[in-house]
Amino acid sequence: MSRYDETTLARVALTWLAEPGTRSVYALVTELGPVAALELLLDGAAPYEDLRDSVAARSRAGDARAIAAEALDRGERLGARVVVPGDDEWPGTVEELRKLRLSDARRRVDRETAPPLCFWVRGPWPLAEALDRSVAVVGARAATPYGLHVARQLGYGLADRDWTVVSGGAFGIDAAAHRGALSAGGRTVAVLACGVDRPYPVGNTALFDRIADSGLLVSEWPPAAEPLRPRFLIRNRVIAAGTKGTVLVEAAARSGATQTTRRALALNRPAMVVPGPVTSAMSVGTHEILREEPGARLVTGLAHVLEEVGRIGELAPVPRGPDRPTDVIDDDARAIVEAMPRRGTIGVDDLAARAGLAVRTVLRKMSLLEELALVVRRDDGYALVPPRRAG
Amino acid sequence: MSRYDETTLARVALTWLAEPGTRSVYALVTELGPVAALELLLDGAAPYEDLRDSVAARSRAGDARAIAAEALDRGERLGARVVVPGDDEWPGTVEELRKLRLSDARRRVDRETAPPLCFWVRGPWPLAEALDRSVAVVGARAATPYGLHVARQLGYGLADRDWTVVSGGAFGIDAAAHRGALSAGGRTVAVLACGVDRPYPVGNTALFDRIADSGLLVSEWPPAAEPLRPRFLIRNRVIAAGTKGTVLVEAAARSGATQTTRRALALNRPAMVVPGPVTSAMSVGTHEILREEPGARLVTGLAHVLEEVGRIGELAPVPRGPDRPTDVIDDDARAIVEAMPRRGTIGVDDLAARAGLAVRTVLRKMSLLEELALVVRRDDGYALVPPRRAG
Numbered sequence: 001m002s003r004y005d006e007t008t009l010a011r012v013a014l015t016w017l018a019e020p021g022t023r024s025v026y027a028l029v030t031e032l033g034p035v036a037a038l039e040l041l042l043d044g045a046a047p048y049e050d051l052r053d054s055v056a057a058r059s060r061a062g063d064a065r066a067i068a069a070e071a072l073d074r075g076e077r078l079g080a081r082v083v084v085p086g087d088d089e090w091p092g093t094v095e096e097l098r099k100l101r102l103s104d105a106r107r108r109v110d111r112e113t114a115p116p117l118c119f120w121v122r123g124p125w126p127l128a129e130a131l132d133r134s135v136a137v138v139g140a141r142a143a144t145p146y147g148l149h150v151a152r153q154l155g156y157g158l159a160d161r162d163w164t165v166v167s168g169g170a171f172g173i174d175a176a177a178h179r180g181a182l183s184a185g186g187r188t189v190a191v192l193a194c195g196v197d198r199p200y201p202v203g204n205t206a207l208f209d210r211i212a213d214s215g216l217l218v219s220e221w222p223p224a225a226e227p228l229r230p231r232f233l234i235r236n237r238v239i240a241a242g243t244k245g246t247v248l249v250e251a252a253a254r255s256g257a258t259q260t261t262r263r264a265l266a267l268n269r270p271a272m273v274v275p276g277p278v279t280s281a282m283s284v285g286t287h288e289i290l291r292e293e294p295g296a297r298l299v300t301g302l303a304h305v306l307e308e309v310g311r312i313g314e315l316a317p318v319p320r321g322p323d324r325p326t327d328v329i330d331d332d333a334r335a336i337v338e339a340m341p342r343r344g345t346i347g348v349d350d351l352a353a354r355a356g357l358a359v360r361t362v363l364r365k366m367s368l369l370e371e372l373a374l375v376v377r378r379d380d381g382y383a384l385v386p387p388r389r390a391g
Numbered sequence: 392m393s394r395y396d397e398t399t400l401a402r403v404a405l406t407w408l409a410e411p412g413t414r415s416v417y418a419l420v421t422e423l424g425p426v427a428a429l430e431l432l433l434d435g436a437a438p439y440e441d442l443r444d445s446v447a448a449r450s451r452a453g454d455a456r457a458i459a460a461e462a463l464d465r466g467e468r469l470g471a472r473v474v475v476p477g478d479d480e481w482p483g484t485v486e487e488l489r490k491l492r493l494s495d496a497r498r499r500v501d502r503e504t505a506p507p508l509c510f511w512v513r514g515p516w517p518l519a520e521a522l523d524r525s526v527a528v529v530g531a532r533a534a535t536p537y538g539l540h541v542a543r544q545l546g547y548g549l550a551d552r553d554w555t556v557v558s559g560g561a562f563g564i565d566a567a568a569h570r571g572a573l574s575a576g577g578r579t580v581a582v583l584a585c586g587v588d589r590p591y592p593v594g595n596t597a598l599f600d601r602i603a604d605s606g607l608l609v610s611e612w613p614p615a616a617e618p619l620r621p622r623f624l625i626r627n628r629v630i631a632a633g634t635k636g637t638v639l640v641e642a643a644a645r646s647g648a649t650q651t652t653r654r655a656l657a658l659n660r661p662a663m664v665v666p667g668p669v670t671s672a673m674s675v676g677t678h679e680i681l682r683e684e685p686g687a688r689l690v691t692g693l694a695h696v697l698e699e700v701g702r703i704g705e706l707a708p709v710p711r712g713p714d715r716p717t718d719v720i721d722d723d724a725r726a727i728v729e730a731m732p733r734r735g736t737i738g739v740d741d742l743a744a745r746a747g748l749a750v751r752t753v754l755r756k757m758s759l760l761e762e763l764a765l766v767v768r769r770d771d772g773y774a775l776v777p778p779r780r781a782g
Contacts, residue, residue: 275666
């Protein structure tokens, strides 16, 4: 088992000893590093009684280090990698969970919302890059045809605008959002509450296979981990913290589907909610949030979602370093770039209409955009030059 | 023509000379009284050029006093009465239009929002009393089955709780709200943009007949006045100002149906909006208001509406003088009264469930409520004692 990096192995072992999100474990890791923190726990010297008890209980089931090594072996066999802080692809935004304090945290899952210790990842994209321009689309499993339609449209539209669609892989809204993104030929990430080798629910297996091929399956739990009930709620904090904003499409009254939205609100991320017919039980939860949370934003479609996440991603300079060409262009030019179709060409008249600018303004800006190699002139109009990928 | 009160005749004549809501006319009436204000205008001595011009133009079509007398004769023949400030049934709340200043008042109808000079009324109820506990339910003419269903349910529920349902008598949402109230055996008021003798649209004639029998037809314009286009917008300020709150059920993008809601917001009255499917063109306007107006409140049904208007009518002491029994009872007792069915009897268990109180609390309060003659005990339960009418 020495062929694995010691700290990675320690992080995996710690996640097995205590559920992800446990504040006391995260605090020990921050203070001592993962290796020393693991030693302390295995020595029965955890500073909190309940942590000592749970570590003791888990340890009776097996040796944490051996089980972690086994998980790493298993992950390697099935092409799942472990991503830990310090890795290039570690998504720094999830560290903001450190600051998360939920005002009404009576349940364990609402108190234990510390950052993840590691991620298991399956799929061809670097995790941090996939999440850099990402929006979560989540909602009820027992969705209505209306909700499924809206989620699929949003998934499609976001992916078509080069946003990653993040969801939880569940039946209903989650699956519709993933499918919409896939049908746009875009990227989608399923954040799971179980091992990435056995994504739940089994009924979505074909969907998970497609996601693993072109997007990412992500989990805090090691391969073979079961989707225990509380894990869905533990997982939701990652969906909220890993994305630029969360859209809730349908939710029953007081349902778990609203929880991700409340996490996003607490993290000060755009928390967007799609309303629905007041006669629909699946919109009761969404309307509740809109009534109760002044920070929640009613959105009716892609344009509203882009407006919200655009504050930090779409319209504002993208935080990828100072030498990105779009950082130096003005609002009009940026509006033109945003209005360009992701695929194919567009004429100047159509482009002006989409950008909401005068044709002469568009013409004036195109040469600058050509110079910056952001657009290219073709026989039948202008086309976008795809951004070079970092990874 | 001397058989009519001189000031009433002057008010009617002034409404004929300049459209209701004209600020300069209202200011003259406030300063000089209606009789002297009319004389001033007819002498061509109005202090504003555009007012002088419009009075001159109207005067070429006839003598304002003679036309007013004719309108009063006509009104008398068809059973329509004129209500003016100082009358017992004058609804004082419309005077709050004095304070109305719309932030974005570029159009005439958004600037000229002064209080009415008089009302023409047809129907068996004193106007002020009918509007005292009233909620406006308004919306699109081209409503969907969804919107019609919601409007009818709200109309029914409000009327069933002894609230007057006020609307504009139009096709679609307006008619559905009126019909809902009528089907509950309750009161409804149609505020028209034309003479009460020829309510518009003609297709709602049967509905208007039923309203005139059991509710009220109300207008600022004299009998025979035509429903000119701007008059609907002029009229909307009365719907907003005459009620305790306004519910918007469906509205197309940037439609006139949203205007009443914006008036209510500017008047600081509860402005309630029912969301709908984001796929429906008839909910675009409602979602716009919910997104743009922080003061607009999303409501999904009767309970939410009562919660909003209850602040000033349902739950708070009703401003009718200090000797109303409900003023002196506590929150629990008031909740019990509010939970009582308007008709028929109810058992203590059901009552406790509806009021959200323990059965023992309900039992403890019933003797007080009996003593205050608010409820009466019957063989099969408790019944509400209907409030005595003032008129």
